[in-house]
Amino acid sequence: MTCAECEPLIGRFADGELDPGRKDFVSNHLADCPACVAKLGAIREFGDTIRQWPVPVLPAGLWNRIVDEMPTPAIAGKIRPWRRAVPLQITTVAALVLIAVYTGWLAFGPDTPHIPDSTPAMVDLSLILEKGIPINFNAGDEFNFVSAPLDKAKQQVTFHVFDKPQLTDGFTAKQCRVGCCGMHSIVQTEYCRDQEQCVMFQYPRELPVTFGTAPVEAVQVGEKSVNVVQGKACWAAFWHFNGTAVTIVGPRDRAELLRMVAKVDQSIEGTKQ
Amino acid sequence: MTDRLGDLIQQCLAGDSRGQKSLYDEFAPKVYRLAVRMVGETHAADLTQQTFLKMFRGLPRFQGNASFSTWLYRIIVNECLQHRRRTPRPHQQLTSNLPDPAETTSERLEKADLLQRAMDGLDEKLRAVFLLREVEGLSYEEIAEILEIPAGTVASQLNRARSELRNYLTKAMSE
Numbered sequence: 001m002t003c004a005e006c007e008p009l010i011g012r013f014a015d016g017e018l019d020p021g022r023k024d025f026v027s028n029h030l031a032d033c034p035a036c037v038a039k040l041g042a043i044r045e046f047g048d049t050i051r052q053w054p055v056p057v058l059p060a061g062l063w064n065r066i067v068d069e070m071p072t073p074a075i076a077g078k079i080r081p082w083r084r085a086v087p088l089q090i091t092t093v094a095a096l097v098l099i100a101v102y103t104g105w106l107a108f109g110p111d112t113p114h115i116p117d118s119t120p121a122m123v124d125l126s127l128i129l130e131k132g133i134p135i136n137f138n139a140g141d142e143f144n145f146v147s148a149p150l151d152k153a154k155q156q157v158t159f160h161v162f163d164k165p166q167l168t169d170g171f172t173a174k175q176c177r178v179g180c181c182g183m184h185s186i187v188q189t190e191y192c193r194d195q196e197q198c199v200m201f202q203y204p205r206e207l208p209v210t211f212g213t214a215p216v217e218a219v220q221v222g223e224k225s226v227n228v229v230q231g232k233a234c235w236a237a238f239w240h241f242n243g244t245a246v247t248i249v250g251p252r253d254r255a256e257l258l259r260m261v262a263k264v265d266q267s268i269e270g271t272k273q
Numbered sequence: 274m275t276d277r278l279g280d281l282i283q284q285c286l287a288g289d290s291r292g293q294k295s296l297y298d299e300f301a302p303k304v305y306r307l308a309v310r311m312v313g314e315t316h317a318a319d320l321t322q323q324t325f326l327k328m329f330r331g332l333p334r335f336q337g338n339a340s341f342s343t344w345l346y347r348i349i350v351n352e353c354l355q356h357r358r359r360t361p362r363p364h365q366q367l368t369s370n371l372p373d374p375a376e377t378t379s380e381r382l383e384k385a386d387l388l389q390r391a392m393d394g395l396d397e398k399l400r401a402v403f404l405l406r407e408v409e410g411l412s413y414e415e416i417a418e419i420l421e422i423p424a425g426t427v428a429s430q431l432n433r434a435r436s437e438l439r440n441y442l443t444k445a446m447s448e
Contacts, residue, residue, distance in 0.1 A: 046438060049388050058301055058305050062301070066329075229288070
């Protein structure tokens with residue numbers, strides 16, 4: 001190997017990016033060529049020198065600047081002005097189920113031949129929070145949901161379950177169903193008050209949920225940090241308790257939602273797994 | 274992707290401000306360091322801010338096809354390149370950008386100082402390749418993914434950057 005052949009390879013040699021064959025050729029050449037050794041030394045010296053430069057220190061307050069520019073209050077830790085909530089409709093709940101089904105959240109259970117990919121799908125609730133699509137609520141039945149009494153539902157899953165028939169503000173459990181998502185279970189409880197409904201999902205926290213660009217607010221409820229989401233059609237809350245995730249969708253205003261969160265969380269806290 | 278990073282991303286997607294802050298704490302020092310080396314301290318904070326804003330806004334669309342850090346590096350590098358295009362400086366030929374001989378005291382001729390000057394004169398894309406390799410320690414394949422160029426181009430651009438730096442330093446040291 002000549003110097004002309006070696007020179008283009010010295011950089012790769014220094015970076016450890018040469019295949020073994022060419023690496024040997026370069027090594028052999030370097031053993032007898034002081035000029036190429038000097039070039040290799042210069043390359044290594046560049047790296048050594050630049051890595052000794054002082055490490056820039058992040059400016060104080062940079063995170064706060066980012067927070068101030070973020071569109072959602074969850075980032076900023078700020079609360080957006082309260083907006084008038086649209087009265088709830090049953091279709092809101094139905095849309096949630098349909099979207100969940102569509103995104104693969106409510107998939108076939110492990111006892112069916114159609115077990116989906118083990119990677120959980122991302123559940124995008126933005127559409128239902130913003131619009132509430134009118135569909136048939138029973139659409140979720142074909143996805144292996146089975147009805148179960150509240151007190152029995154928690155016996156069929158491996159995570160904490162809120163199993164009280166009364167929620168708050170007159171909401172009463174209408175039905176509870178247990179379904180599967182891949183190898184995980186989901187407990188879905190529907191609560192009614194006259195013509196209003198809300199639905200609570202309880203599931204392992206491994207199953208991800210996103211609310212799109214809907215305003216999200218980090219709220220402290222008791223000792224628990226809860227994400228509250230403000231949609232045009234309804235409100236939602238999302239929080240974790242150890243390995244359990246809880247999502248409530250449907251209350252007509254923020255205060256009502258927070259009362260529900262407090263009651264549910266308090267009850268789950270007292271539940272033995 | 275590590276479980277912890279995956280958890281942080283999920284927290285961010287759920288609107289968890291603590292997860293967002295944790296993600297910032299994890300990656301901001303690297304992003305800021307690269308920005309300082311690319312454009313200098315004056316604008317590095319602004320570009321770091323823009324990078325994180327873009328990252329958080331784009332996170333729901335992040336597919337995981339690239340690693341998260343590769344994706345983030347791509348954003349900051351593009352921000353820096355766009356910044357330089359918006360605020361062009363007169364092109365500096367490395368060989369004509371030597372320090373004033375009157376100022377070339379022995380201290381000013383320290384290699385670190387000269388290397389900084391030499392890098393200031395490098396083409397922006399060459400500088401990006403050089404910094405991603407030498408400061409961030411990334412492989413050719415990772416750099417290629419960030420800059421969306423072939424790995425062979427990474428190698429040739431690195432060679433060119435090093436050659437220009439060596440020529441600058443050789444000439445500067447000889448004067």
